Amino acid sequence: MSEVESFFKSAFSVDNVIFGFDGGDLKILLIQRGAAPYKGKWALPGDLVYPNEDLDAAAARVLEQLTGLKEVYLEQVKTFGSVNRHPLGRVITIAYFSLIKISNYTVTPASFAQSSQWVNVSDVEDLAFDHDEILASCLARLKRKVRTAPLGFELLPPKFTLSELQQLYDSVLNLPKKLDKRNFRKKILSMGFLVECDEVQEGVAHRPAKLYSFDREKYEEFLNEGYVFDL
Amino acid sequence: MSEVESFFKSAFSVDNVIFGFDGGDLKILLIQRGAAPYKGKWALPGDLVYPNEDLDAAAARVLEQLTGLKEVYLEQVKTFGSVNRHPLGRVITIAYFSLIKISNYTVTPASFAQSSQWVNVSDVEDLAFDHDEILASCLARLKRKVRTAPLGFELLPPKFTLSELQQLYDSVLNLPKKLDKRNFRKKILSMGFLVECDEVQEGVAHRPAKLYSFDREKYEEFLNEGYVFDL
DNA sequence: TAATATGGTGTTAAAAATACAATAAGTCTT
DNA sequence: AAGACTTATTGTATTTTTAACACCATATTA
Numbered sequence: 001m002s003e004v005e006s007f008f009k010s011a012f013s014v015d016n017v018i019f020g021f022d023g024g025d026l027k028i029l030l031i032q033r034g035a036a037p038y039k040g041k042w043a044l045p046g047d048l049v050y051p052n053e054d055l056d057a058a059a060a061r062v063l064e065q066l067t068g069l070k071e072v073y074l075e076q077v078k079t080f081g082s083v084n085r086h087p088l089g090r091v092i093t094i095a096y097f098s099l100i101k102i103s104n105y106t107v108t109p110a111s112f113a114q115s116s117q118w119v120n121v122s123d124v125e126d127l128a129f130d131h132d133e134i135l136a137s138c139l140a141r142l143k144r145k146v147r148t149a150p151l152g153f154e155l156l157p158p159k160f161t162l163s164e165l166q167q168l169y170d171s172v173l174n175l176p177k178k179l180d181k182r183n184f185r186k187k188i189l190s191m192g193f194l195v196e197c198d199e200v201q202e203g204v205a206h207r208p209a210k211l212y213s214f215d216r217e218k219y220e221e222f223l224n225e226g227y228v229f230d231l
Numbered sequence: 232m233s234e235v236e237s238f239f240k241s242a243f244s245v246d247n248v249i250f251g252f253d254g255g256d257l258k259i260l261l262i263q264r265g266a267a268p269y270k271g272k273w274a275l276p277g278d279l280v281y282p283n284e285d286l287d288a289a290a291a292r293v294l295e296q297l298t299g300l301k302e303v304y305l306e307q308v309k310t311f312g313s314v315n316r317h318p319l320g321r322v323i324t325i326a327y328f329s330l331i332k333i334s335n336y337t338v339t340p341a342s343f344a345q346s347s348q349w350v351n352v353s354d355v356e357d358l359a360f361d362h363d364e365i366l367a368s369c370l371a372r373l374k375r376k377v378r379t380a381p382l383g384f385e386l387l388p389p390k391f392t393l394s395e396l397q398q399l400y401d402s403v404l405n406l407p408k409k410l411d412k413r414n415f416r417k418k419i420l421s422m423g424f425l426v427e428c429d430e431v432q433e434g435v436a437h438r439p440a441k442l443y444s445f446d447r448e449k450y451e452e453f454l455n456e457g458y459v460f461d462l
Numbered sequence: 463t464a465a466t467a468t469g470g471t472g473t474t475a476a477a478a479a480t481a482c483a484a485t486a487a488g489t490c491t492t
Numbered sequence: 493a494a495g496a497c498t499t500a501t502t503g504t505a506t507t508t509t510t511a512a513c514a515c516c517a518t519a520t521t522a
Contacts, residue, residue: 010282012243012312012323051241051321055312079310079325081243081286090282092243092325094310163500182502183480200488206498207487394469413471414511437467438518463522470517479508486501492494 010090014059015046015131017077017095017138018067020102020118021155026171027102027118028135029066030127034114037087038128044135045116046093059096065110073099073154077141078134085130093129097138099154122174146172147231150193153214159197161209162188169231187231193218241321245290246277246362248308248326248369249298251333251349252386257402258333258349259366260297261358265345268318269359275366276347277324290327296341304330304385308372309365316361324360328369330385353405377403378462381424384445390428392440393419400462418462424449 018029030042045066049058056074064070074096081092102118124135146152152168153160162185170178188194194212201208222229249260261273276297280289287305295301305327312323333349355366377383383399384391393416401409419425425443432439453460 010243011241049312052314054314055310055323076309078307079286081280081325083283083285092286094312094323161500180480180482181500182482185501186503187479201500204499205489207489207500209500392469411511411513412469413513416470417472418510432469435468436520438469438520440469465520465522467520468518471515473513475510475512477508477510479506481506482504484502486499488498488500490495490497492496 010092011048013046013048013091013093014055014062015044015093015095015134016059016062016074017044017097017135018063019097019099019121019142019155020105021168021171022102022118024167024171026121026168028121028124029105029116030119030124031066031111031114031116033128041126041128042117042119042124043128044095044131048091049094055094056096059094059098063098063100066108066116067100067104067111068106068108069100069104073151075141075145078137080130080134082130093134095134095138097142099142099151101155101157103157143173148229150214150219150229159199159211159213161201161211162194163209165212191222191227191229193222241323242279244277244279244322244324245286245293246275246324246326246365247290247293247305248275248328248366249294250328250330250352250373250386251336252399252402253333253349255398255402257352257399259352259355260336260347261350261355262297262342262345262347264359272357272359273348273350273355274359275362279322280325286325287327290325290329294329294331297339297347298331298335298342299337299339300331300335304382306372306376309368311361311365313361324365326365326369328373330373330382332386332388334388374404379460381445381450381460390430390442390444392432392442393425394440396443422453422458422460424453 020027020029029045031045033039033041033043045062047058047062049055053061055076059074059076060070063072063074075098077095077097079092079094083090085091085093121139124132126132127135142151146169152165152172155168156164165188166179166181166184169184193215195215195218197211197213199211201211251258251260260276262276264270264272264274276293278289278293280286284292286307290305290307291301294303294305306329308326308328310323310325314321316322316324352366352370355363357363358366373382377400383396383403386399387395396419397410397412397415400415424446426446426449428442428444430442432442
């Protein structure tokens, strides 16, 4: 094999850390591998990139096949390419994370075929390949990004309470001390892109909270006035 | 060709945005392409990744071949993989940036063979491939990173004046208003990891400035006490 | 020695971050 | 129906951080 040919004895894949938020916990969607290598192990959903497919498109495809969801927040994080990361050859992988509203998740043929499962981020361990490391990178990115861009809303239903929003931040950031309720509300409301719906929570055994939604137009105005999201 | 084979008709490269700081300006090192495609155009230095070479190693190799420098700051930024980004086939590229002390730069056989040149970042335009976009990503990353980690020092000689340091920040950040001299000094010195050398500038036609150096141990202490670099 | 150039230094006012606790509005139990 | 229970909602005082701002010092060169 010539040297030039040997450059083409390689492939690339995408792997996707799919985040969801449910029951107060940050979760990711894992699949159990049905074939070697790492048969039976839990892994991040991923696939080889098709020869004429863009990278972002490949990540979106993996996501859609597994969840049925399109047009979700998707962000490239880092590329992992250690020579020996894949037992069967030189395969580098481009890691993405995506944020979905877990309530929209439905079981698809793909997720049915390869058993898949939502797992609390804090419980994940011992994934196939270098996926533990990939998860760590994506989680670190999410922690940073969620403080500097209005990403949290991608994980919540369209209408949510401020307590739910705060819980989300608490579980993503996982800080030694929870955020202060009054200060959190003051700050997030002062940015002016959360609007009150004329609705309250239902079916809770206590005082129902007001529902809010994220107003993207008002967020754009906020940016145009030179402010930056910072939490 | 089988479908599986077609996955292996692809290659990956690294491209490196090599930043230097000289004469008050932020610069990058470009090479002029000697062969098609884009023959004669200016481009970021890069190369295909060898079959048994890690990605970071490939980026370091490209850098060393061009500059003779080892052990420089190197950071992966983003992977570019549009289907048609390379005219000759499917080549995705992993973009890195590196920070070098431009005074250490020497012409190497590689940089001699392919004409190379330092160019002010603000003057760069119309690079080969998607390199304009790659540069934009790396520059954005540098702007962010330089405020949250002590990277600036990688671009300066071991001993520098506070004015030089501020000039560096001014030219990297390129803000509408320059930083305030007194506030800048107060803040950077208060972090406690810059130490005065017992030396002053020489050969300047005005009052010579004190020289400082970055003390990495003190920086580690600073971190261990729970502080974070923030400028 | 005067002109010129950059180095070096402190204070004050404004804004932002933090710490902190009592009342309100529902449901559930008895 | 009263009381217990649970979470929602709201404001103030303190501390910390940021931002704005101007003059004298020290060297070289003409």
